[in-house]
Amino acid sequence: MLDIGFIRSNPDLVKKAxxxxxxxxxxxxxxLLEADQAKRDLTTELQKLQSxxxxxxxxxxxxxRAGERIKADAIKSETAEAKKRIKELEQQASEAAxxxxxxxxxxxxxxxxxxxxxxxxxDNKVDxxxxxxxxxxxxxxxxxxxIKQLNIVDFDRGAKVTGAGFPFYIGKGAKLQRALIxxxxxxxxxxxxxELQPPIVVNEDxxxxxxxxxxxxxxxxxxxxxxFYLIPTAEVPVTNFLRDEILDTGDxxxxxxxxxxxxxxxxxxxxxxxxxxxxxxxxxxVELVQVVDPDSSxxxxxxxxxxxxxxxxALGLPYRRLLMCTADLGFTQTKKYDLEVWSAAQERWxxxxxxxxxxxxxxxxxxxxxxxxxxxxxxxxxxxxxxxxLPRIVAxxxxxxxxxxxxxxxxxxxxxxxxxxxxx
RNA sequence: GGAGGGGUGGCAGAGCGGUUGAAUGCACCGGUCUUGAAAACCGGCAUACCUUCGCGGGUAUCGUGGGUUCGAAUCCCACCCCCUCCGCCA
Numbered sequence: 069m070l071d072i073g074f075i076r077s078n079p080d081l082v083k084k085a086x087x088x089x090x091x092x093x094x095x096x097x098x099x100l101l102e103a104d105q106a107k108r109d110l111t112t113e114l115q116k117l118q119s120x121x122x123x124x125x126x127x128x129x130x131x132x133r134a135g136e137r138i139k140a141d142a143i144k145s146e147t148a149e150a151k152k153r154i155k156e157l158e159q160q161a162s163e164a165a166x167x168x169x170x171x172x173x174x175x176x177x178x179x180x181x182x183x184x185x186x187x188x189x190x191d192n193k194v195d196x197x198x199x200x201x202x203x204x205x206x207x208x209x210x211x212x213x214x215i216k217q218l219n220i221v222d223f224d225r226g227a228k229v230t231g232a233g234f235p236f237y238i239g240k241g242a243k244l245q246r247a248l249i250x251x252x253x254x255x256x257x258x259x260x261x262x263e264l265q266p267p268i269v270v271n272e273d274x275x276x277x278x279x280x281x282x283x284x285x286x287x288x289x290x291x292x293x294x295x296f297y298l299i300p301t302a303e304v305p306v307t308n309f310l311r312d313e314i315l316d317t318g319d320x321x322x323x324x325x326x327x328x329x330x331x332x333x334x335x336x337x338x339x340x341x342x343x344x345x346x347x348x349x350x351x352x353x354v355e356l357v358q359v360v361d362p363d364s365s366x367x368x369x370x371x372x373x374x375x376x377x378x379x380x381x382a383l384g385l386p387y388r389r390l391l392m393c394t395a396d397l398g399f400t401q402t403k404k405y406d407l408e409v410w411s412a413a414q415e416r417w418x419x420x421x422x423x424x425x426x427x428x429x430x431x432x433x434x435x436x437x438x439x440x441x442x443x444x445x446x447x448x449x450x451x452x453x454x455x456x457x458l459p460r461i462v463a464x465x466x467x468x469x470x471x472x473x474x475x476x477x478x479x480x481x482x483x484x485x486x487x488x489x490x491x492x
Numbered sequence: 493g494g495a496g497g498g499g500u501g502g503c504a505g506a507g508c509g510g511u512u513g514a515a516u517g518c519a520c521c522g523g524u525c526u527u528g529a530a531a532a533c534c535g536g537c538a539u540a541c542c543u544u545c546g547c548g549g550g551u552a553u554c555g556u557g558g559g560u561u562c563g564a565a566u567c568c569c570a571c572c573c574c575c576u577c578c579g580c581c582a
Contacts, residue, residue: 108541108542108543111541111542111543111551112542112543112550112551114542114551115541115542115543115550115551115552116542116550116551118550118551118552119549119550119551121562121563122550122551122563124562124563125510125561125562125563126510126511126563127562128510128562128563129510129511129562129563130510130511132510132562133510140562141562143562144562145562146562147562147563148562151562165541314502314539441521442520442521442522442536442537444539445539
């Protein structure tokens with residue numbers, strides 16, 4: 069969430085952000101400011117009464133110690149009414165406070181100035197695009213056909229065992245997954261990220277901390293019996309790793325990488341988007357997370373973007389980089405790049421990475437702070453990015469690497485990890 | 493799953509229901525001393541919110557939520573979490 073003080077002094081800026089993101093409701097800003105004023109009025113009055121009540125209690129204590137019971141009783145008789153009033157005000161103040169919090173949760177983060185203003189995905193700016201490979205000299209197959217021929221992913225049995233979108237990877241297909249995960253993690257660790265292996269179910273506080281709750285619960289699978297959620301991304305456990313903590317500014321940036329399976333309900337998806345490996349309910353991903361000094365979060369964003377791009381380059385996959393326009397920014401993001409890989413047989417771009425700065429929006433929610441010397445703690449900035457999501461990478465590796473005989477040529481960089489350079 | 497023990501400030505660790513937001517030690521910051529450092533000594537050192545132009549003042553917080561009381565870290569209830577032992581088990 070945003071700082072209420074910031075909204076108080078920049079209401080128009082916040083309204084403009086809501087308009088440009090096409091998320092939320094402009095009116096909620098005024099409602100918020102009104103609720104905030106009401107809350108503060110109630111708080112002030114409540115605290116005045118509490119202060120008086122504390123004075124009386126202190127006096128009673130002094131009289132009791134001095135043995136002046138009569139005087140003490142006299143004051144006691146005055147307390148009943150105030151007590152009742154305090155109770156009422158406490159009730160009202162806490163209602164007002166949760167109203168403010170709820171409205172605050174309805175206000176999206178403000179886009180960075182460098183983000184293009186737009187109204188649809190068409191306004192995303194293509195920042196970079198690889199030259200596309202020459203057309204195949206044979207009939208190229210989409211990856212779902214290649215997978216079947218090579219018997220490296222089994223959707224049908226996955227559907228039998230669990231359901232649609234939960235495939236089995238088989239043989240070299242499974243090994244390829246493992247190789248990609250290792251390659252991605254090793255590369256990140258070499259760049260200074262600390263590898264974490266997090267829990268893949270989280271509690272409600274964590275889901276709230278990164279913003280999956282209260283709004284996006286539909287995207288997550290729940291373990292209702294224990295109050296847990298299956299993670300939709302490693303971002304959730306990894307960012308919450310530092311929840312409710314105050315770090316020394318000198319210890320920043322904190323850089324983590326983590327491989328996890330990710331679980332998404334993807335309710336309502338259909339058509340070509342879910343064909344083959346394009347969209348799954350369970351998939352593997354290596355995620356990068358940084359917690360940084362607010363002064364340097366945009367540098368960190370570029371760094372993470374580069375970290376992800378270098379993986380694509382090492383894999384020899386044609387890709388493009390989109391600077392997302394305001395309309396395509398998520399609720400919590402101030403700036404975001406998407407990396408899309410070229411799927412040679414489908415002849416379309418597939419998103420394989422999304423790298424975002426949240427500034428202090430997530431940190432405020434998750435209470436991740438840092439302290440400069442003896443100063444008051446302030447909220448850190450958090451960022452995350454995929455490096456990378458596996459299924460579409462696999463799809464692209466298969467489609468782009470296919471040969472006339474139906475076998476797949478794997479990139480050099482993976483051979484150390486797979487132990488083979490061809491899938492046939 | 494069963495039995496028991498415990499949750500207090502960055503850490504360790506006190507805390508008869510009444511100047512206890514909380515002793516003490518360590519850590520940390522500033523200062524004195526020193527050629528420099530260490531030691532010693534002095535001082536400071538939780539968080540959020542309300543209020544004030546500011547100095548400052550105030551409220552809340554001792555796992556969480558309720559309750560008793562004029563007054564709760566301290567008493568009562570519920571819940572959560574951690575530890576130990578037993579059971580089960582990769």
